[in-house]
Amino acid sequence: MDLIEEEEERIFVHIDGIGDLDLPNNVDRDRLEKLKQHPEIPFKLYGHTVVSYKGFFYLWGGRSDAYGCRQTLHRYNPATNLWSIVTTFGQCPARDGHTAIVWDDYMFIFGGYEEREQRFSQETYSFHFPTNTWSKLKTFGKPPQYRDFHTACVLDGRMYVFGGRSDESGQTHTNHDLYDDKLHFLDLKSMEWNVVKPSNNDQPCGRRSHTMWTFKGFVYLFGGYNSISNVHFNDLWRFDPTTNSWIEQKVLGKGPSPRRRQCNVMIGNRLFLFGGTTPHPRRSALEDLGDLYVLDFSPTLSSLCLEAVLKLGLKQQAKNVLPEILNRELHYMSTPNQLSRASFLSLMYMRG
Secondary structure (H helix, E strand, C coil), X not given: CCEEEEECCEEEEECCCCCCEEECCCHHHCCCEECCCCCCCCCCCECCEEEEXXXXXXXXXXXXXXXXXXXXXXXXXXXXXXXXXXXXXCCCCCEECCEEEEECXXXXXXXXXXXXCCEEECCEEEEECXXXXXXXXXXXXXXXXXXXXXXXXXXXXXXXXXXXXXXXXXXXXXXXXXXXXXXXXXXXXXXXXXXXXXXXXXXXXXXXXXXXXXXXXXXXXXXXXXXXXXXXXEEEEEEECCCCEEEECCCECCCCCCCECCEEEEECCEEEEXXXXXXCCCCCCEEEEEEEEEEECCCCHHHHHHHHHHHCCCHHXXXXXXXXXXXXXXXXXXXXXXXXXXXXXXXXXXXX
């Protein structure tokens, strides 16, 4: 899966190589269900991006092993459960492993691997939603080096970019990977690139296929993979733009296993993190994950108490004394979601 989006307390996931959208129709119940869809949907993709704008989801780019990279912009209407193809003007070269963020009435695309030129990119493109127009942007300063499978997020008019896979040759893919551990940002008003100079020595190492998001003025980063050290990560970091400092976060509860290619979204004070891939415990291969985690930034007292009930193995005893509403929440916190034979999802809580 590449991205997860939120609309009116519902989560939508477009899963790599499947093309389906899955969601819990009630976030409070933490249940995942499979949507029935109109047949005209994007074909199976990976390395694509999805953003939300004014009640619609926009899917762009990505690669299919059968058809290569795509330039088509797809729009999904959650109210009607229908896909449509957007007629656009101008163009952005087809690619995968890029990032997309929305600021004002624009979608900004950065980096990725361009199929036609067979090269990594360090260019920035914008898509203007009101006019459906693509533009290549002229930026100032030194942009991040050529890369794919990095992350980007927007905070206070800045597009922050971290990590990704680069190559010693620059644009060409020669399998000599490089991983940048610097945090870059593009000022979306002046179009100037800058490199953040950390005020402390503690910071995440370079990686790819991680996730990054913002919450209450901070930038957060989780997981990913570094092919040089051959390590999958499950660390959680917070960046404070007021002090230019990174701090590794310690959380309560059992967190996700080391992984890459996961997706996540903030809904209120909770982060929902879904899936990814991780090394198989017995074979020299990757294992696809179908688990769902929740990182609660402001847990209620009842949630903390229910977590303690589960941790101490008191669910059965509590069932006889707790009111129905709390027993129902205990059930949702401890019962796996069964989406399909090929996708098994379980729900656990992290507390931070």
